[in-house]
Structures are given as structure tokens and as C-alpha cells.
Amino acid sequence: MGWFKQLMGLEAPKANTESKWTANETLPATGPLGLALGKGVMFDTTLKLLLDGNTAVVIPGSQQIWSSGTIELGQSAWLSRYYMNDEDHWLQVHTSGDIAGQVESVILFNYLSYVTINSESELRRLAGPESLIGLPTYNHNGVEYTREWGTESGQTELVALSEHLKNPDESYSIEHRSMLYARETGLTDRREFLLFSVEEDAEGTISLSTSLGISLYTTDLNTF
Numbered sequence: 001m002g003w004f005k006q007l008m009g010l011e012a013p014k015a016n017t018e019s020k021w022t023a024n025e026t027l028p029a030t031g032p033l034g035l036a037l038g039k040g041v042m043f044d045t046t047l048k049l050l051l052d053g054n055t056a057v058v059i060p061g062s063q064q065i066w067s068s069g070t071i072e073l074g075q076s077a078w079l080s081r082y083y084m085n086d087e088d089h090w091l092q093v094h095t096s097g098d099i100a101g102q103v104e105s106v107i108l109f110n111y112l113s114y115v116t117i118n119s120e121s122e123l124r125r126l127a128g129p130e131s132l133i134g135l136p137t138y139n140h141n142g143v144e145y146t147r148e149w150g151t152e153s154g155q156t157e158l159v160a161l162s163e164h165l166k167n168p169d170e171s172y173s174i175e176h177r178s179m180l181y182a183r184e185t186g187l188t189d190r191r192e193f194l195l196f197s198v199e200e201d202a203e204g205t206i207s208l209s210t211s212l213g214i215s216l217y218t219t220d221l222n223t224f
Contacts (some may be wrong), residue, residue, distance in 0.1 A: 017135070031068065031080045032093045034101045034223040037166065039065050041084070041091070044220045055192045056187040057110050057214040060089050069174075070099060076151075077104075081163065082206070091221075092213070106220070107193060110211040116204045117198075127158070127177075127198045127208050128137035134158065138181050138194060140212075145181035145194045158198060175200045190215045 030036040040062055046060045052184040063084040078099045082091045091206055094104040117123045124130045132138055133153040136146050150156025159178035165172055181194040193213035200206050 018092070021034040027053040030100065031070075031082075032095050032103055033106070033218060033221070035065065035068070035080065035082050035091070035093065037065055037068055037168065040224040041082070042222050042224060043067065047216075047220055050187070051185075051214065053213045054187055054190070055212075056143075057108060057192065057212055058089075059108070060084065060086065063089060067165055069163040069165040071161050071163050076101075079161075090211070103218055106218060108216050109193070109195065109211040112210040112212055114147075114207060114209045117208055122205065123198070129155065129194065133179050133196050140194055143183065145183045145192075147181050148193075149182040150179075158196075161197075172202055174202075185214070189217070 013159060028197075041064070042062045043059050048129070051057065051059065063086060065082045066085045067083045069081040069083070071081070073079060076097050078095050080093045080095065080099060082093075084090060090109050090111070092105075092107045092109060094137050095101045095104075096104055097218075109142075115126065117126060127133050135155065136147050136149070136153070138147070138157070145154070149159050156179075158179050162180055163174045163178040165174060176197045176199050178195060178197040180196075182191050191214075193208075193215075195211045196212060197209050197211075198206065199209060
């Protein structure tokens, strides 16, 4: 974590030192809502009409899950992430009690951009102290979002998350430093999210991904 502290110029968050995962462990075969590798996901056909004009998130047609990831948050809380075959969409399910336990939230994300970072100066400019990421508000395409994490009046540190992933070919881990923003859409229990994540893979490649998400009800999707 030291390289982030140096390059970001911000105090690094504390790592979760009590993770139950080891590099040799396998991820659960089936996660919350029956989601799993190779499973198909179908979204309610009325979602597009409901959300039209309220969010820029695109609701896809039927998708197949290509890879899955698990993030242990501590205190029996988990994030399960499912990356779709089209490489443009992914689902995040927040659960408590167990990985496949009580569903606290479901968010459908669209990838907006994915940029490989090649230098310290580029990292500082795109996602470090020279960027707008981590400030209390963030304006994206003329829409203002409010920071969900951190209480500082100015720029706050990115949040450390360790994701264990699996696809049909391999299992691996990615270290994230993320910041989440959100706004109300005017629809009941449907918020729009803007997620930034600086990611480092096992080879040391560093990238910045930007995703736009929308809250879903568990009844908005089915697996097959």
C-alpha cells in the first residue's frame, strides 16, 4: 500500500488484516440471487421505460456472467461483483451475514472508461491530489454527484478494497483504491452512482476505471 500513499499524496486507508481469504481458496460457486459464473441474467423489460430520462445508465438485454469477484468488507459484510460477457456491464450485490446472505443493495454499473496509467505524474493528475476525485462533489457531464465516502471538507483518501476474481480460465486478485459518488434520481429507492477505481493487478499494471450505476430491486433481474 505504500506506493499509493506516496503517489496519491494522501494518507492510505487501513487495510483489512482479518481477511478470511487466501490465494489458494476458491470463490463460492453460487452467490446471492443465484448469480454465478456462466449464469444468464435477464433484466425486467419495463426498466428501460421506467428509467428513461432519469439516468444515463443503459439497461442491457440478456447477458451471461463471464467473471465474478468477491470483496470482504469485514463485520460479515460482502460485495459480490459479476462482470457480463459484453464487457460493458457489471452487477454489484452487497450482502450481510454471508456472501449469499441478506441482500442489502443491488447496483447495475456501466463502464464509462478504462485508462491504463503509465507514470506517477499521470496517476496524480487523473486520480491523485491534482485531480477532482475525492472532493465532496463531482460534476460529470453537467450532473453533480455527492461523495459517499469520507467526511473531510476537502479531498479525502480513496478507499482500499481487495477483490478476488474468477473466470473460466483463471483466479486472480486486484487491489482497488476507490471513491463512490451518488445522486438522487427522483425515483423511489433508485439512486445513480459514479464510481472511480484505481486498480493494480498481479503484474503491477495500474489503471483507472470509471463506472456509472443505478440502484436495482432484487425483482428487477432473474437468472437462468
